Amino acid sequence: EFRCFVHQNRVIGVCQRNNTKFYSHIVEEKTAILEDILKFFYQEISTKFPESNYVFDVIRSRKGKVILVDFNPYGAVTDTLMYSWNDLDRLAAQSPNTISEQLPSFRYVESEDGVQSSDYAAYSLPKDIRDLSTGEDPFKLMDLMKMKIQKDGDDSSSSDGD
Numbered sequence: 001e002f003r004c005f006v007h008q009n010r011v012i013g014v015c016q017r018n019n020t021k022f023y024s025h026i027v028e029e030k031t032a033i034l035e036d037i038l039k040f041f042y043q044e045i046s047t048k049f050p051e052s053n054y055v056f057d058v059i060r061s062r063k064g065k066v067i068l069v070d071f072n073p074y075g076a077v078t079d080t081l082m083y084s085w086n087d088l089d090r091l092a093a094q095s096p097n098t099i100s101e102q103l104p105s106f107r108y109v110e111s112e113d114g115v116q117s118s119d120y121a122a123y124s125l126p127k128d129i130r131d132l133s134t135g136e137d138p139f140k141l142m143d144l145m146k147m148k149i150q151k152d153g154d155d156s157s158s159s160d161g162d
Helices: 024-045 085-093 127-134 138-160
Strands: 002-007 010-016 054-062 065-073 105-107
Touching: 002 024, 002 085, 010 024, 010 085, 024 054, 024 065, 024 105
Parallel strands: 010 105
Antiparallel strands: 002 010, 002 054, 054 065
Protein backbone atom coordinates (compact mmCIF):
# COMPACT_ATOMS: atom_id res chain seq x y z
CA GLU A 1 0.00 0.00 0.00
CA PHE A 2 1.28 3.46 -0.90
CA ARG A 3 0.44 7.02 0.12
CA CYS A 4 0.56 9.60 -2.69
CA PHE A 5 0.80 13.36 -2.19
CA VAL A 6 -0.73 15.61 -4.84
CA HIS A 7 0.02 19.35 -5.03
CA GLN A 8 -1.45 21.50 -7.82
CA ASN A 9 -2.67 18.34 -9.59
CA ARG A 10 0.85 16.87 -9.67
CA VAL A 11 2.00 13.82 -7.71
CA ILE A 12 5.01 15.14 -5.81
CA GLY A 13 5.67 12.25 -3.45
CA VAL A 14 4.85 8.59 -2.97
CA CYS A 15 5.76 6.49 0.03
CA GLN A 16 5.27 3.06 1.46
CA ARG A 17 2.34 3.10 3.93
CA ASN A 18 3.74 0.48 6.26
CA ASN A 19 7.19 1.76 7.12
CA THR A 20 7.60 -0.84 9.86
CA LYS A 21 8.34 -3.59 7.29
CA PHE A 22 10.82 -4.19 4.51
CA TYR A 23 9.39 -5.53 1.25
CA SER A 24 12.09 -6.63 -1.19
CA HIS A 25 9.71 -6.45 -4.17
CA ILE A 26 9.40 -2.67 -3.70
CA VAL A 27 13.17 -2.27 -4.11
CA GLU A 28 13.15 -4.55 -7.16
CA GLU A 29 10.10 -2.94 -8.81
CA LYS A 30 10.34 0.69 -7.69
CA THR A 31 10.22 2.22 -11.18
CA ALA A 32 7.36 -0.02 -12.32
CA ILE A 33 5.45 0.75 -9.11
CA LEU A 34 5.78 4.50 -9.67
CA GLU A 35 4.79 4.16 -13.32
CA ASP A 36 1.69 2.11 -12.42
CA ILE A 37 0.66 4.60 -9.73
CA LEU A 38 1.14 7.58 -12.07
CA LYS A 39 -0.76 5.88 -14.89
CA PHE A 40 -3.62 5.17 -12.48
CA PHE A 41 -3.52 8.75 -11.20
CA TYR A 42 -3.70 10.32 -14.66
CA GLN A 43 -6.36 7.90 -15.96
CA GLU A 44 -8.61 7.61 -12.93
CA ILE A 45 -8.11 10.53 -10.54
CA SER A 46 -6.52 13.71 -11.88
CA THR A 47 -9.31 14.70 -14.27
CA LYS A 48 -12.13 13.52 -12.03
CA PHE A 49 -11.23 14.68 -8.52
CA PRO A 50 -12.30 18.30 -7.88
CA GLU A 51 -9.44 19.33 -5.55
CA SER A 52 -5.93 20.21 -6.68
CA ASN A 53 -4.16 19.40 -3.38
CA TYR A 54 -4.88 16.08 -1.66
CA VAL A 55 -3.46 12.77 -0.55
CA PHE A 56 -4.62 9.38 -1.77
CA ASP A 57 -3.76 5.82 -0.78
CA VAL A 58 -3.53 2.95 -3.24
CA ILE A 59 -2.71 -0.72 -3.29
CA ARG A 60 -0.70 -2.15 -6.16
CA SER A 61 -1.81 -5.76 -6.11
CA ARG A 62 0.25 -6.76 -9.14
CA LYS A 63 1.99 -5.16 -12.12
CA GLY A 64 -0.45 -2.82 -13.82
CA LYS A 65 -3.16 -3.27 -11.16
CA VAL A 66 -3.66 -0.32 -8.80
CA ILE A 67 -6.68 0.04 -6.51
CA LEU A 68 -7.75 3.26 -4.81
CA VAL A 69 -8.17 2.87 -1.05
CA ASP A 70 -8.73 6.35 0.38
CA PHE A 71 -8.54 10.12 -0.06
CA ASN A 72 -7.20 12.46 2.63
CA PRO A 73 -6.82 16.23 2.90
CA TYR A 74 -3.46 17.72 2.00
CA GLY A 75 -2.39 19.19 5.31
CA ALA A 76 -1.35 18.61 8.90
CA VAL A 77 -4.35 16.39 9.71
CA THR A 78 -2.94 13.73 7.38
CA ASP A 79 0.01 11.59 8.45
CA THR A 80 2.93 12.13 6.07
CA LEU A 81 4.48 8.78 7.09
CA MET A 82 7.98 8.82 5.53
CA TYR A 83 7.97 12.55 4.73
CA SER A 84 7.59 15.72 6.77
CA TRP A 85 5.38 18.59 5.63
CA ASN A 86 8.58 20.61 5.11
CA ASP A 87 9.84 17.89 2.74
CA LEU A 88 6.58 18.02 0.81
CA ASP A 89 6.64 21.83 0.66
CA ARG A 90 10.13 21.65 -0.88
CA LEU A 91 8.98 19.06 -3.41
CA ALA A 92 5.93 21.15 -4.28
CA ALA A 93 8.14 24.20 -4.90
CA GLN A 94 10.22 22.32 -7.48
CA SER A 95 9.08 22.48 -11.08
CA PRO A 96 9.86 19.52 -13.32
CA ASN A 97 12.15 20.57 -16.18
CA THR A 98 13.01 17.23 -17.72
CA ILE A 99 11.29 13.89 -18.19
CA SER A 100 13.36 12.29 -15.40
CA GLU A 101 12.34 15.02 -12.98
CA GLN A 102 8.67 14.34 -13.68
CA LEU A 103 8.82 11.17 -11.60
CA PRO A 104 7.80 12.03 -8.05
CA SER A 105 9.92 11.44 -5.00
CA PHE A 106 9.51 7.83 -3.83
CA ARG A 107 10.33 6.78 -0.27
CA TYR A 108 10.25 3.21 0.92
CA VAL A 109 12.12 0.98 3.36
CA GLU A 110 15.23 0.08 1.36
CA SER A 111 16.53 -2.72 3.61
CA GLU A 112 15.85 -4.53 6.87
CA ASP A 113 18.09 -1.92 8.50
CA GLY A 114 15.74 0.86 7.39
CA VAL A 115 12.67 -0.45 9.22
CA GLN A 116 11.17 2.21 11.48
CA SER A 117 9.25 1.53 14.64
CA SER A 118 5.74 2.87 14.77
CA ASP A 119 5.40 6.23 16.52
CA TYR A 120 2.32 4.86 18.27
CA ALA A 121 3.54 1.34 19.09
CA ALA A 122 4.01 2.14 22.77
CA TYR A 123 0.40 3.34 23.02
CA SER A 124 -1.37 0.74 20.95
CA LEU A 125 -3.36 -2.29 21.91
CA PRO A 126 -1.72 -5.70 21.74
CA LYS A 127 -1.93 -7.22 18.25
CA ASP A 128 -4.19 -10.03 19.50
CA ILE A 129 -6.77 -7.52 20.76
CA ARG A 130 -6.59 -5.49 17.53
CA ASP A 131 -7.06 -8.67 15.48
CA LEU A 132 -10.06 -9.64 17.61
CA SER A 133 -11.67 -6.22 17.34
CA THR A 134 -11.23 -6.01 13.57
CA GLY A 135 -12.06 -9.64 12.85
CA GLU A 136 -8.64 -10.15 11.22
CA ASP A 137 -8.05 -13.51 12.93
CA PRO A 138 -11.29 -15.38 13.68
CA PHE A 139 -9.35 -18.27 15.23
CA LYS A 140 -8.22 -16.00 18.05
CA LEU A 141 -11.85 -15.36 18.91
CA MET A 142 -12.55 -19.10 18.97
CA ASP A 143 -9.47 -19.70 21.16
CA LEU A 144 -10.60 -16.93 23.51
CA MET A 145 -14.09 -18.46 23.74
CA LYS A 146 -12.62 -21.93 24.46
CA MET A 147 -10.46 -20.44 27.23
CA LYS A 148 -13.49 -18.67 28.69
CA ILE A 149 -15.57 -21.86 28.63
CA GLN A 150 -12.72 -23.83 30.20
CA LYS A 151 -12.22 -21.17 32.88
CA ASP A 152 -15.95 -21.09 33.64
CA GLY A 153 -15.91 -24.90 33.89
CA ASP A 154 -12.91 -24.82 36.23
CA ASP A 155 -14.56 -22.14 38.39
CA SER A 156 -17.82 -24.07 38.71
CA SER A 157 -16.08 -27.36 39.58
CA SER A 158 -13.94 -25.68 42.24
CA SER A 159 -16.99 -24.02 43.78
CA ASP A 160 -18.84 -27.38 43.82
CA GLY A 161 -16.16 -28.78 46.11
CA ASP A 162 -16.63 -26.02 48.72
